[in-house]
Amino acid sequence: MLDIGYALSNRFPDPPQTDYRRAEVRALRHDLFCGDVYLADTKTDHEVSTAWGWVPVLDFAWALCDIVERIDQDPAGSRASRPQRAELDFTESTDRMLFERRFGWVDIEADWMRAEEPALTVSHSELRREARDFLHDLIADLTDLHDDLADNPAIWTLLARFPRVS
Template sequence: MADAMQLCYDCFPGDLLLSADGVDFGVAWGWVPVLDFALAMNDIADTLQTSRRAVFEFTETDGGIAFTRRGDRVKIEPTYVDASVEVMVDEVRGAAHDMLREVRQEIEAAHPELLDSRRYRALVDRYPSSA
């Protein structure tokens, strides 16, 4: 069985469909570690509850996404597109939870044996509302 690092980075690569307020931040690189990204977005949503800034950095590229909180709004600035958008803090949290729920549903439908994996459960059960 894969360890936590393999589950996050090696087992579920793909593309990301991301947009906010009509701005497309998606990436079609084919290798983005989708489970890791979904987990990281939930970590970032939590961080933004008490901090002003959080950053996600993609592996194997210089691309990233900066999240800067200003009051009850968050500015989202990817480095790989010439655009940014501001959304409500609660929208970031809701979108992160929705993303993880959808990623889990897809992964668990394709690999139901993961539901019995303690390593997988330890990763995803940090966010029980994503189940």
């Protein structure tokens, strides 16, 4: 089973004067809510995670949902034998998280992983479901911390674009 999680950083707090209701997409994606993220297979106890403290967590969740859709564009769907690839670039770094889908499975690797470390392999449908759940749960957590965020139109658009799937 896939678990996607995060921890906000104490070293990179959001500016206290932030108006979350009017925060622009660029600020939401790159300047606010910094911390670390992980994707973990709870059965094998294998994970891909960051440990830098400055990863924009909302941007990660947003980009992950985008990537899941991007690697699902082959009309053959889970029967497609051609690999479909995407990468997630981290701002302020040359590090990348790499996604490769073949058939119904997605291998997830990162530039910072040791060469002998295996990729994290999950089903595409599980990755889609967990990525969207992570996005919705993260936004719920962030709006608990900052009530005005729930009134931001960019957040409404984001939640409508990536609804939860069952």
